[in-house]
Amino acid sequence: xxxxxxxxxxxxxxxxxxxxxxxxxxxxxxxxxxxxxxxxxxxxxxxxxxxxxxxxxxxxxxxxxxxxxxxxxxxxxxxxxxxxxxxxxxxxxxxxxxxxxxxxxxxxxxxxxxxxxxxxxxxxxxxxxxxxxxxxxxxxxxxxxxxxxxxxxxxxxxxxxxxxxxxxxxxxxxxxxxxxxxxxxxxxxxxxxxxxxxxxxxxxxxxxxxxxxxxxxxxxxxxxxxxxxxxxxxxxxxxxxxxxxxxxxxxxxxxxxxxxxxxxxxxxxxxxxxxxxxxxxxxxxxxxxxxxxxxxxxxxxxxxxxxxxxxxxxxx
Amino acid sequence: xxxxxxxxxxxxxxxxxxxxxxxxxxxxxxxxxxxxxxxxxxxxxxxxxxxxxxxxxxxxxxxxxxxxxxxxxxxxxxxxxxxxxxxxxxxxxxxxxxxxxxxxxxxxxxxxxxxxxxxxxxxxxxxxxxxxxxxxxxxxxxxxxxxxxxxxxxxxxxxxxxxxxxxxxxxxxxxxxxxxxxxxxxxxxxxxxxxxxxxxxxxxxxxxxxxxxxxxxxxxxxxxxxxxxxxxxxxxxxxxxxxxxxxxxxxxx
Numbered sequence: 001x002x003x004x005x006x007x008x009x010x011x012x013x014x015x016x017x018x019x020x021x022x023x024x025x026x027x028x029x030x031x032x033x034x035x036x037x038x039x040x041x042x043x044x045x046x047x048x049x050x051x052x053x054x055x056x057x058x059x060x061x062x063x064x065x066x067x068x069x070x071x072x073x074x075x076x077x078x079x080x081x082x083x084x085x086x087x088x089x090x091x092x093x094x095x096x097x098x099x100x101x102x103x104x105x106x107x108x109x110x111x112x113x114x115x116x117x118x119x120x121x122x123x124x125x126x127x128x129x130x131x132x133x134x135x136x137x138x139x140x141x142x143x144x145x146x147x148x149x150x151x152x153x154x155x156x157x158x159x160x161x162x163x164x165x166x167x168x169x170x171x172x173x174x175x176x177x178x179x180x181x182x183x184x185x186x187x188x189x190x191x192x193x194x195x196x197x198x199x200x201x202x203x204x205x206x207x208x209x210x211x212x213x214x215x216x217x218x219x220x221x222x223x224x225x226x227x228x229x230x231x232x233x234x235x236x237x238x239x240x241x242x243x244x245x246x247x248x249x250x251x252x253x254x255x256x257x258x259x260x261x262x263x264x265x266x267x268x269x270x271x272x273x274x275x276x277x278x279x280x281x282x283x284x285x286x287x288x289x290x291x292x293x294x295x296x297x298x299x300x301x302x303x304x305x306x307x308x309x310x311x312x313x314x315x316x
Numbered sequence: 317x318x319x320x321x322x323x324x325x326x327x328x329x330x331x332x333x334x335x336x337x338x339x340x341x342x343x344x345x346x347x348x349x350x351x352x353x354x355x356x357x358x359x360x361x362x363x364x365x366x367x368x369x370x371x372x373x374x375x376x377x378x379x380x381x382x383x384x385x386x387x388x389x390x391x392x393x394x395x396x397x398x399x400x401x402x403x404x405x406x407x408x409x410x411x412x413x414x415x416x417x418x419x420x421x422x423x424x425x426x427x428x429x430x431x432x433x434x435x436x437x438x439x440x441x442x443x444x445x446x447x448x449x450x451x452x453x454x455x456x457x458x459x460x461x462x463x464x465x466x467x468x469x470x471x472x473x474x475x476x477x478x479x480x481x482x483x484x485x486x487x488x489x490x491x492x493x494x495x496x497x498x499x500x501x502x503x504x505x506x507x508x509x510x511x512x513x514x515x516x517x518x519x520x521x522x523x524x525x526x527x528x529x530x531x532x533x534x535x536x537x538x539x540x541x542x543x544x545x546x547x548x549x550x551x552x553x554x555x556x557x558x559x560x561x562x563x564x565x566x567x568x569x
Contacts, residue, residue: 015569016569053409055406055409055410055568057564074414077412079412081410083410085403087403089402089404090402091328093335101324102327105327106321106324106325106408106411106413107412108321108412108413109320111320
C-alpha cells in the first residue's frame, strides 16, 4: 500500500516454550492515523509491538517501515519509531531531564535542549525536570516515558497500554496529547484495555485474539458492520412470558417483563420494526415508550473475541 | 555510525560511576593500599628481594591488576545487567545502535573507569613503596589491553547473569583465586615442579608477568606470551559477545 508507513507481513512468533504468540499476522498502518490494537490479555499485542521495535525476535515474517525491511535498514526503521512500553521501567536514579536527553542521544539525535524543554513542558514535566525518576508518581513516570519516546522526534509512536493505571484526568490529558501528536503528523499505534479509549480516539481498529488478527477496519465501519441496534419497548402492562405469536422476531423480556427488547440489524433492508409494532397492536399489547441504542465498540470486541472462529470468518 | 548513541551510553555510565565513586574507586584503592602498607611498609623489609626488586614494589603490578580485574568485571557486567534487571534494556534494543556500538560504549566506559582506578592505585602505591616503570608505553598497552579484555569478559557475564548472585560468582570464585595463585604475590619461578608447569596454564600468570615486566623488566613468562594471552582474551570475549547479540542470548526473547 502506497500510504502505509508500516507494514507487517506474515509475522509469526513461537516462543521457546512452544507457545505460538503470533500466527502469521498481516497488517498495514496508514501514515498519520491513530490505530488501536485491541485484544484480551495474552492475545499477542505486546509481542507484535516488541517484534516491530526490535525487542523480540520474530520466528518468521518481516516488517517494512516506509517500504524498507526493518532488519536490513534497522537504523532507518528505528529512528522513525518511538515506544512507550506497558511496564513503568525507568532509570531510577536519573533525573527526568537527563533520562530524556539520554534517550535522544541513544536514538542518534544531537543534543537539543530547546526541544527536550518543549516536550517536558507539553507533558507538564518541566517542574519535575530535576527530580530523580524514583521520586515520581506513577502518572508522572508514564509521562516521562512518553517524553523519552518522543525525544528523538519519531514519525511512528507505539503506546502500549498508555493509560493503564492512570487517573481519569491524566487519561484525558494523554488523549489530548495523542490527538496533538497526530495533528503534527505522527502515526500512533496504541494498545489498550479501555475500549472507550479506542472508541474515543482511533481512526481504525484491529482486534487480535490468540495471536491472530481477527478484524481490522475503520472504527466507524466496524461499528456499522458489526454493531447491532436494540429497540426497547416499555410495555404498559408487564408480560409473564413472550407470546408465541411473537416468535418470528428475536425478542427477549427484561425488567420483570416490563421491557420488550428487539435486537435488529439497522443496515438491513427490512428491520422488522414496522411489522413487530403492527403485531403488538393486533395482540393488544400496549406500550408507553420506545428507545433504541447501538452496541458499543466494547460489545463488538467481546463478540469478536468470544464468537467461534468460523462465525467470525463468515462475518468478515 | 551512531556516535550520539555511543556518547549517550558512555556519559550515562560515567555519570553512574560518578554517583558511586566511594564504592567503585575509593574503596578498591584503599583496600589495595592496605596491601602496600602491610606487605610494603610493614613486612616488606623482612621479605627477600624478588629478582632485585623489593617485595613491596614487586607486588604492586599484581595487586593493581587484581583491583583492575575485579572492577572491570563489576563495572562492565553491572552496566548491562542493571538495564536487564530493571527492564530499561528495551530502549537499547529498540534504538538505532548496532551491537558493536553498544559494546564500544559500555566497555569503553568500563575501561575508562578501570584505567583511572589503576592509575590512582599506582599513584597511591608510590606513597608506600619505591616504584619505577621501565617500559611506560608497554605499561599503558598492557593496562589498556588487559582492562579491555576483562571489561569484555564482564560485559559477557552481565548478559549471561540471571541474578545479582551470578554477577558475583565468577569474579569472586574464579578470578580472585586465579590472581592469588597467578603470581600476584610471588614469582612463578620460585615454585617447585610440577606446580610451576601447572601454574602456566593460568592465563592470569601471563598477564601479571607482562604487566610487571613493564615496571621492572623481570618476567615469569616471555613477553610475547603475555601479549598473546591478552589478545586471546580480548578476541575470545568479543566472539562470545558477538554470538550473544547475534542470537539474542538472554537479551531478546
